[in-house]
Amino acid sequence: MERKDFETWLDNISVTFLSLTDLQKNETLDHLISLSGAVQLRHLSNNLETLLKRDFLKLLPLELSFYLLKWLDPQTLLTCCLVSKQWNKVISACTEVWQTACKNLGWQIDDSVQDALHWKKVYLKAILRMKQLEDHEAFETSSLIGHSARVYALYYKDGLLCTVFSVDYNDELDILVSGSADFTVKVWALSAGTCLNTLTGHTEWVTKVVLQKCKVKSLLHSPGDYILLSADKYEIKIWPIGREINCKCLKTLSVSEDRSICLQPRLHFDGKYIVCSSALGLYQWDFASYDILRVIKTPEIANLALLGFGDIFALLFDNRYLYIMDLRTESLISRWPLPEYRKSKRGSSFLAGEASWLNGLDGHNDTGLVFATSMPDHSIHLVLWKEHS
Structure with a gap:
């Protein structure tokens, strides 16, 4: 057939083919394939591969590739990295994808670091640590032995573990504060070692004192003011404290006015929020308004x-386990068994270690001490992060 006649025939048959239904088109193609020889089938195979197996990561602009990758979950992305060197290179270069994956795991992110490969490595480390937490394999235990009598109080700050009771201090103010079983809070001059003031008003043992700089503004305090919190079995008292020594209680917080509900002997204050646990759950107060923001209950464990x-x-615990709660879902995600020990009523015989990881893991702050408690055999039981393998 002459070229001109062939082109005319091809145009006519193309018009007819386009007028067919999908089923008729398929039948036509099946018939043509059955009539084709090896040369035609090879030609068809090569063209189909080009049409159907296009590498969009290679063909699309990088910005569009990154946009599409953001819709995939991290595990799928890791699988895609195995497709080819090109895919691995493109996927590993998408900073936002890996930063978001790390954030979703509760890890702290420094947005100034734009090295995508760094964040991919951080994610791989993060997923391993979170898997260890879920499998209750993130910690290990150790003991400190040497006391000839039982240790009744522990204190930990800046990596130093000491045996003292209910104290906090501030070098800038040259002040140390202490809580006591005589229902008082004492303010001491660090350099002189003299008692500057005795704060009264508690009717139970003062089991916790916290000296912290305020970060929010209210009618009673401003950002930058130093605040002292003291807690007993039923109440949390808030005191202003600075270079002036004489001060009066600003506010008293409690879970129940009739004292029917006891507070657990631990207190958290970061300058913005106050958190304490009770038999009803975790209570979180807004420090600016003193209102209760939320009550986190764990019905499965009281x-x-x-x-x-x-x-x-x-970080929570009872007489049997150490627990980690994900505050975004208010669910317990990990636990670690504890030996039999006597939990002191004043809360001085146990403590948490380095706590920066509670604001989000970053691959570096999940090391060292997690929890310590004194034991009846005069030793100190330690729970430590396992080193990254």
């Missing part, structure tokens, strides 16, 4: 005591 509270996680 009477959990608070060890630490952050933006992402809370």
